[in-house]
Amino acid sequence: MLYTKTPYAQxxxxxTEGKAVGNLPSWMENSEQLLRFYRTMTLIRLFDKRVVSLxxxxxxxxxxxxxxxxxxxxxxxxxxxPQDVFVPYYRDxxxxxxxxxxxxxMLQYWGGDEWGNHFTGTAAxxxxxxxxxxxxxxxxxxxxxxxxxxxxxRAALVTCGEGATSRGDxxxxxxLAGVWQxxxxxxxxxxxxxxxxxxxxxxxAATIAQKAVAAxxxxxxxxxNDVCAVYDAVQYALEKARAGKGATLVEAVTYRLCxxxxxxxxxxxxxxxxxxxxxxxxxxxRLQTFLHERGLWNEQKEQQLxxxxxxxxxxxxxxxxxxxxxxxxxxxxxxFDTTPPHLIAQRERAxxxxxxxxxxxxxxx
Amino acid sequence: MGTNGIFSNNSLQQTTGEQEPATHVVTLVEAVNLALAxxxxxxxxxxxxxxxxxxxxxxxRATSGLKERFGCRRVMDTPLAEALIAGVSVGMASQGxxxxxxxxxxxxxxxxxEHIVSHAARLRHRTRGRxxxxxxxxxxxxxxxxxxxxxxxxxxxxxxxIPGIRVVVPSSPTRAYGLLLSAIEDPDPVIxxxxxxxxRMVKQEIRDDGVGLPLDTCFTLRPGKDxxxxxxxxxxxxxxxxxxxxxxxxxxxEVIDVASLNPIDYDTLLASVExxxxxxxxxxxxxxCSVGSEIASVMAEKGLLFLKAPVERxxxxxxxxxxxxxxxxxxxxxxxxxxxAVRALEFT
Numbered sequence: 001m002l003y004t005k006t007p008y009a010q011x012x013x014x015x016t017e018g019k020a021v022g023n024l025p026s027w028m029e030n031s032e033q034l035l036r037f038y039r040t041m042t043l044i045r046l047f048d049k050r051v052v053s054l055x056x057x058x059x060x061x062x063x064x065x066x067x068x069x070x071x072x073x074x075x076x077x078x079x080x081x082p083q084d085v086f087v088p089y090y091r092d093x094x095x096x097x098x099x100x101x102x103x104x105x106m107l108q109y110w111g112g113d114e115w116g117n118h119f120t121g122t123a124a125x126x127x128x129x130x131x132x133x134x135x136x137x138x139x140x141x142x143x144x145x146x147x148x149x150x151x152x153x154r155a156a157l158v159t160c161g162e163g164a165t166s167r168g169d170x171x172x173x174x175x176l177a178g179v180w181q182x183x184x185x186x187x188x189x190x191x192x193x194x195x196x197x198x199x200x201x202x203x204x205a206a207t208i209a210q211k212a213v214a215a216x217x218x219x220x221x222x223x224x225n226d227v228c229a230v231y232d233a234v235q236y237a238l239e240k241a242r243a244g245k246g247a248t249l250v251e252a253v254t255y256r257l258c259x260x261x262x263x264x265x266x267x268x269x270x271x272x273x274x275x276x277x278x279x280x281x282x283x284x285x286r287l288q289t290f291l292h293e294r295g296l297w298n299e300q301k302e303q304q305l306x307x308x309x310x311x312x313x314x315x316x317x318x319x320x321x322x323x324x325x326x327x328x329x330x331x332x333x334x335x336f337d338t339t340p341p342h343l344i345a346q347r348e349r350a351x352x353x354x355x356x357x358x359x360x361x362x363x364x365x
Numbered sequence: 366m367g368t369n370g371i372f373s374n375n376s377l378q379q380t381t382g383e384q385e386p387a388t389h390v391v392t393l394v395e396a397v398n399l400a401l402a403x404x405x406x407x408x409x410x411x412x413x414x415x416x417x418x419x420x421x422x423x424x425x426r427a428t429s430g431l432k433e434r435f436g437c438r439r440v441m442d443t444p445l446a447e448a449l450i451a452g453v454s455v456g457m458a459s460q461g462x463x464x465x466x467x468x469x470x471x472x473x474x475x476x477x478x479e480h481i482v483s484h485a486a487r488l489r490h491r492t493r494g495r496x497x498x499x500x501x502x503x504x505x506x507x508x509x510x511x512x513x514x515x516x517x518x519x520x521x522x523x524x525x526x527i528p529g530i531r532v533v534v535p536s537s538p539t540r541a542y543g544l545l546l547s548a549i550e551d552p553d554p555v556i557x558x559x560x561x562x563x564x565r566m567v568k569q570e571i572r573d574d575g576v577g578l579p580l581d582t583c584f585t586l587r588p589g590k591d592x593x594x595x596x597x598x599x600x601x602x603x604x605x606x607x608x609x610x611x612x613x614x615x616x617x618x619e620v621i622d623v624a625s626l627n628p629i630d631y632d633t634l635l636a637s638v639e640x641x642x643x644x645x646x647x648x649x650x651x652x653x654c655s656v657g658s659e660i661a662s663v664m665a666e667k668g669l670l671f672l673k674a675p676v677e678r679x680x681x682x683x684x685x686x687x688x689x690x691x692x693x694x695x696x697x698x699x700x701x702x703x704x705x706a707v708r709a710l711e712f713t
Contacts, residue, residue, distance in 0.1 A: 149462065168446070
């Protein structure tokens with residue numbers, strides 16, 4: 001399945017048993033980096049579970065889980081540099097966390113408040129989650145074009161699912177990236193399912209990576225459950241982009257262990273056996289085994305990490321729940337740079353309505 | 366830049382020293398060109414992109430000479446992909462550039478609608494001001510140029526309906542120059558609809574001084590006291606002719622060019638109808654859910670007591686605009702506008 005007509009050809013460093021594959025790159029000797037991967041993936045897995053439980057108890061909106069796909073976002077978040085721009089879709093919790101988006105802010109977003117998109121710090125220039133499938137790839141090409149026009153050594157990195165690669169909004173910017181040699185990295189989270197449609201009904205192409213060929217850019221597959229493989233590939237692609245050597249498509253092959261969103265029930269369309277088999281390949285346990293065997297991890301460290309993560313998550317949930325409702329003014333004041341008179345008039349009406357609703361009489365006048 | 370020709374010319378022309386603004390006698394499309402050049406000269410963040418806008422200078426020549434003058438980093442021929450043009454503009458705008466993108470004809474804009482509606486119009490709002498989208502999407506629109514199918518649409522209502530974007534329509538070279546400059550300076554996305562029928566119809570003298578016109582006001586082109594004729598784009602031309610016809614019958618018609626379809630300057634429209642008591646709306650578009658519908662409904666809401674007759678609408682039919690041999694059946698003409706005004710005046 002590996003698409004090999006590319007200078008980059010190593011697609012796995014840690015196999016499903018947690019064993020090293022082939023010659024490992026020198027950066028993997030840096031145990032701090034490996035531990036950062038592991039901490040992030042552990043935190044995001046626990047966070048993800050907590051958000052789903054919040055949704056199940058009516059305290060959260062519809063949520064897109066990233067269960068089983070934590071390696072991709074973690075690798076991206078570690079490989080991106082502050083000057084780069086990250087353009088996510090909606091399963092990029094790990095990458096967003098590493099870019100500085102806080103847990104309360106993520107909860108605020110999924111909890112139905114646009115202020116959850118008001119990132120600060122390194123993420124201040126990143127795009128918010130993108131709901132209309134694949135359209136973010138086009139925006140990322142525009143961002144990369146701006147870097148190219150100004151001669152800046154920055155890269156735009158965009159993510160999408162494998163379903164998104166069927167859309168024109170995937171092909172068109174990838175084609176542009178080839179023609180204009182843009183500093184763009186496309187990372188496809190191939191988690192095998194676009195809601196209920198399996199990978200083999202999405203495209204007749206043997207790989208998603210080979211779609212790069214038609215665009216004249218480099219493309220390859222990596223094991224999306226091997227955080228080291230994803231990191232190495234994304235790092236390679238980002239450095240290439242910043243050096244002005246063009247765009248890359250990275251297909252990270254993984255599995256959506258969760259439902260599409262909390263509004264979905266995947267048991268309607270896929271077999272339990274398939275999911276059970278996929279659990280044997282998931283990324284967190286794999287890295288844990290690898291770290292154990294290198295003497296970098298033990299049960300005590302695991303317990304301590306889980307306790308730290310739980311504390312951070314619970315604090316995040318608490319901070320989120322303490323957030324006030326955004327003022328009604330905000331619905332109007334951020335549409336245009338200068339709010340036009342007709343919206344100012346509507347804003348007053350909305351404030352009166354808010355006051356009426358706050359009074360508890362939701363049906364009367 | 367490797368083998369890629371698009372960015373191979375990195376030498377941007379340096380700006381020349383301050384000069385007295387030149388005066389030009391130009392058509393509407395030449396006025397667009399002057400405004401683009403002026404904006405690019407004044408602001409290095411302004412870039413132009415679209416199909417055939419570079420070497421070819423645009424199929425209507427609106428971008429003629431810009432690539433030679435400002436270089437291929439600022440005037441970019443894109444692949445043939447309208448969704449791409451709009452979406453790439455969103456990305457560029459988010460990074461501090463001011464992209465002015467051309468969609469070759471309005472009939473091809475629909476692939477770009479998702480980026481306009483879901484992203485350009487909402488980026489500032491959904492990030493609570495963290496990112497914004499100062500882009501202009503220009504496109505020729507409307508019939509009357511003997512063009513192929515799908516080249517004559519007048520679907521401005523689609524965009525006038527969308528919160529978060531401006532929709533601006535010039536109806537003369539002077540307004541094309543001034544409104545386009547303001548559209549480019551505006552910090553929010555603007556759909557700039559250029560009536561292709563007017564592209565070369567008349568010439569006006571323009572002082573190329575870089576001064577814009579306000580984006581959210583109507584322009585009263587002719588004062589009158591008996592009936593208000595409201596139009597925008599190419600129909601302004603027939604509407605002015607109709608006013609001259611009415612004058613021969615001793616009917617004094619006020620003609621207002623709406624110019625900005627989102628938001629609309631209702632103060633000017635209502636003040637005129639308060640004065641005349643009669644309102645005729647002229648548009649090339651089909652009637653249902655059109656800009657004319659919206660103006661008529663505001664007249665009902667806020668101008669009811671001013672009206673001495675029902676609001677009249679002169680528009681195309683609720684069919685696709687016909688291919689050019691029957692196009693004149695569809696486009697509003699002077700006779701229809703005069704008849705509507707007379708009906709309004711004779712209403713008892």
